[in-house]
Amino acid sequence: MEPFNFKKKYGQNFLVDENIVRKIVDIPVKEKSLVIEIGCGDGRLTKYLCSKFDKVIGYEIDLEVKDRLLYNLSDYSNYDIYFDDFMKRDVLFDLNKYDYDNLYVIANLPYYITTPILEKIIDLDLDIEMIRVMVQKEVGDRFCASVGTKNYGSLTVYLNYNYDVKKEFIVNRNSFYPRPNVDSIVVSFYKKNRTFVKDLTLFYKLVRDSFRFKRKTLRNNLKEYNLSLIEQVLNSNGYDLSVRAEQLSIDIFCEISNKLSI
Ligand code: SAH
Secondary structure, eight states: OOOOOOOGGGTOOEEOOHHHHHHHTOSOOOSSEEEEEEOOTTSTTHHHHHHHSSEEEEEOSOGGGHHHHHHHTTTOOSEEEEOSOGGGSOHHHHHTTOOOSEEEEEEEOOGGGHHHHHHHHHHTTOOEEEEEEEEEHHHHHHHTOOTTSTTOOHHHHHHHHHEEEEEEEEEOGGGEESOOSSOEEEEEEEEOOOOOOSOHHHHHHHHHHHTSSTTSOHHHHTTTSOHHHHHHHHHHTTOOTTOOGGGOOHHHHHHHHHHHTO
16 A cells, blocks of 8 residues: 555544553443544554444544554444534434443544534543543643642533543653554543533533633633623632632532522
């Protein structure tokens, strides 16, 4: 085959260290499983997913990888690849075609859209057994940040509201081709019992708005909300409207959201 032209704009850094690929797929898989992979590339992770899961749904934006990808999957038939932009895709519509009991997401994500991809997955509110993604190391730190630290942001709240987040292992930049400028980390998200939120859409919007300007107080970021209701919740937790979002735990965001949706 012709040499492949790696496209920076698509975040194409292929994982060349096969031991890392094996470690990524080294998880217990429940029966009637379906796994979603975003950004299959030439299929070096995809083929391991095919060997492990009952069904693999892959999304890949770059048609130029198609021949290589299908070649690498030639031992398998339990996959469907959608050559499309994952961000534009109606994933619920796609999933409706399949019969499965346990859903997984596993991917070495394109780094230029890590956050939008994860937000999309969370907004779909699917019942996912486990998400395991490779991301830039710095981004992984944000997933796991504790309240009050500089890395704690709306993404942290989103993710930790829905999942138990666990850092798995760091992957050196030399494990990729082309070599990126940063090291990576594999992070897992395990399904958990969420705190009850009456209106999930409001909750996500509230969190996003609270962190809109990180250095600003809640009073400034949430001007268009009912501030006196918010103040009541803050006061009962020992804060007032001069607090910044990064100081507030997930439970307090849930409480504010529920107060506002009465
Ligand atoms: N999974 C492969 C490739 C990872 S690189 C490996 O581990 O080696 C990221 C891949 O995501 C690239 O193949 C890139 O073309 C693809 N990609 C980038 N943006 C995408 C998008 N919006 N939708 C689907 N795939 C995308």
